[in-house]
Amino acid sequence: MPDPRSALRNRALSIGLSTVPFGLAFGVACAQAGLEWWEAAGFSTVVFGGSAQFAAVGVLADGGAVGAAIAAGALLNLRSVAFGLLLAPSLQGPLWWRALVSQWMIDESTAVAVSADDPVLRRYGYLAGGLSVFVLWNAATLVGVLALGRAGDLVTRWGLDATIPAAFLALLWPRLADPAQRRAMALGVAIAIALTPIAPPGIPIVAAVLGVLAGLERS
Amino acid sequence: MSPATLTFLGLGLLSYAFKAAGPLLLGGRRMPRSLERLATLVPGPLLAALVIASSIVVDRSFVFDARLAGLAAAAIALRLRANFVVVVIVAAATTAVARAVLG
Numbered sequence: 001m002p003d004p005r006s007a008l009r010n011r012a013l014s015i016g017l018s019t020v021p022f023g024l025a026f027g028v029a030c031a032q033a034g035l036e037w038w039e040a041a042g043f044s045t046v047v048f049g050g051s052a053q054f055a056a057v058g059v060l061a062d063g064g065a066v067g068a069a070i071a072a073g074a075l076l077n078l079r080s081v082a083f084g085l086l087l088a089p090s091l092q093g094p095l096w097w098r099a100l101v102s103q104w105m106i107d108e109s110t111a112v113a114v115s116a117d118d119p120v121l122r123r124y125g126y127l128a129g130g131l132s133v134f135v136l137w138n139a140a141t142l143v144g145v146l147a148l149g150r151a152g153d154l155v156t157r158w159g160l161d162a163t164i165p166a167a168f169l170a171l172l173w174p175r176l177a178d179p180a181q182r183r184a185m186a187l188g189v190a191i192a193i194a195l196t197p198i199a200p201p202g203i204p205i206v207a208a209v210l211g212v213l214a215g216l217e218r219s
Numbered sequence: 220m221s222p223a224t225l226t227f228l229g230l231g232l233l234s235y236a237f238k239a240a241g242p243l244l245l246g247g248r249r250m251p252r253s254l255e256r257l258a259t260l261v262p263g264p265l266l267a268a269l270v271i272a273s274s275i276v277v278d279r280s281f282v283f284d285a286r287l288a289g290l291a292a293a294a295i296a297l298r299l300r301a302n303f304v305v306v307v308i309v310a311a312a313t314t315a316v317a318r319a320v321l322g
Contacts, residue, residue: 018303025307030223039223046231051262055269056226062278066222070229072265077234079262084241091242098242105238159314162289165274166310169290172266173297181263188264192271197279205272211264212257 004116008125011115015108016132020140022050025163027144029054033061037145044141048134049106051171052076054164055205064202072205083110090122104130107171184215285321289314 023044030040035057043053056073060066083105090113091098104126112129113122148160175181188211195204220228274290275281292313296306 021304021307021311033223035223036221039221039227042224042227042231046227047234048231049234051266051269052230052234054273055265056230057223058269058273060222060226062272066225066229069222069226070233073226073230074233074237075261076265076269077230077237079259080234080237081240082259084238085245086241088241088245095243099239102239102242103235105242156318157315159285159289159311159316159318162274162286162293162310162314163307165270165286165290166293166307167303168266168269168273169293170297170303170306172263172270175263175266181260184260185263185267189267189271191264192268196272196276196281201278205265205268208264208268209261211267212260215260215263216256 004121005124008112008116008121009128011112012125012128012132015112015129016136019050019108019133019137021163022167023137023140024144024148025160025167026050026053026057027141027146028148028160029057029061029144029164030141031145031149033057035060035145037142037149040141040145041138044138047073047077048103048137049073049077049080050137051168054168058164059202059205062201064200068200068202068206072202075206075209079107080105083107086110087113087122087126090119091126101127101130104134106130106133108133180215184211184213187211187214285314285317288317 026044027040030043031037043057047053047056052073055076056069059069059072064072084102087105087110091101093101109126109129113126116122116125172185175185188208191210192204192208195207199207270290274286275283289310293306293310296309301309
C-alpha cells in the first residue's frame with residue numbers, strides 16, 4: 001500500500017499549482033484596479049480566499065463602496081464556517097495552534113483534508129493543502145501584480161480577463177448537480193441581472209444571495 | 220488608509236472570524252441543520268452572480284464581447300471534466316483568439 005501521507009502531499013501540491021493561474025490573474029486584476037503591490041499581497045495573506053478576494057477587488061474596480069466590497073467578499077467566505085465545523089474534530093491542539101492554522105480554512109485545504117477519513121491524516125492533509133496553497137497563491141499574486149500587472153494590453157491580448165469568470169464557473173460547476181443549488185443559482189442570476197442596470201456596482205452580487213430562498217423550499 | 224487597504228483589513232477580519240469559528244469555539248459540536256443548509260447554499264448564487272458580473276457586465280450595462288466566447292469554452296471544458304488549470308487556460312486562449320479574430 002502506498003504511504004497515505006505521500007498521497008496527501010501529492011494532492012496538496014497539485015491543488016496548490018492549480019491556484020497559480022488564478023493567483024496571477026488576481027495580481028493582474030489588482031494592478032488594473034489601481035492597487036499597490038502590497039495591497040494585493042495584503043489580500044492574499046490576510047484575506048486568503050480566492051473568490052472573496054476577486055469579488056472584493058471587482059467591486060472596488062467597478063467603483064463600489066468599501067462596505068459593498070467587504071460584504072460581497074464576506075458572503076463568499078461564509079462557507080468557511082461550514083469547513084471549520086467539519087474539520088474542528090481533526091484539528092485538536094493548543095488554542096494558539098488552532099488560532100494559527102485556522103487562517104488556512106479554505107476550499108482547497110478542506111478538499112485535501114476530507115480526502116482522508118482518519119482524523120490524524122485529515123489534519124496532515126489540511127496542513128499540507130493549506131501550506132501549499134498559501135505559498136503558491138501568494139507567490140502567484142506577487143508575480144501577477146509586479147510582473148504582469150503594468151502590461152495592461154497583455155491582459156486583454158492573452159485573454160487573461162476571461163480567466164476570472166472561468167474560475168468562478170469552475171468553482172460553481174460541481175454545485176450544478178444538486179437541484180436545490182440550481183434553483184438558488186437561477187434565482188441569484190435573475191436578481192443580479194435585474195439589478196445590474198439600476199443598482200450601484202457590487203449590490204447586484206450581494207443581493208444575488210437571496211437566491212438561496214429558491215433553494216430552501218421543498219428541501 | 221486607501222479604500223483597498225480598508226477592504227482587505229475588514230474583509231480579512233471577518234473572513235478569519237468565519238474560518239476560526241469552528242476550531243476555536245465549537246470543538247466537536249455541530250451547528251443547527253437549517254443553518255448548515257443555508258451555509259452550503261450561499262456560495263452558489265453568489266458565484267453565479269460573479270460569473271455574470273465578470274463576463275457580460277461593464278459598469279451598469281451588459282456588454283457581450285470575446286469574454287463570452289472564453290466563458291462558453293470554459294463550460295465545454297468543464298463538461299469534459301477538465302481540471303481547473305486547463306479550464307482557465309482554455310478560457311484565456313479562446314478569448315485571445317476571439318479577440319484577435321473580431322478585432
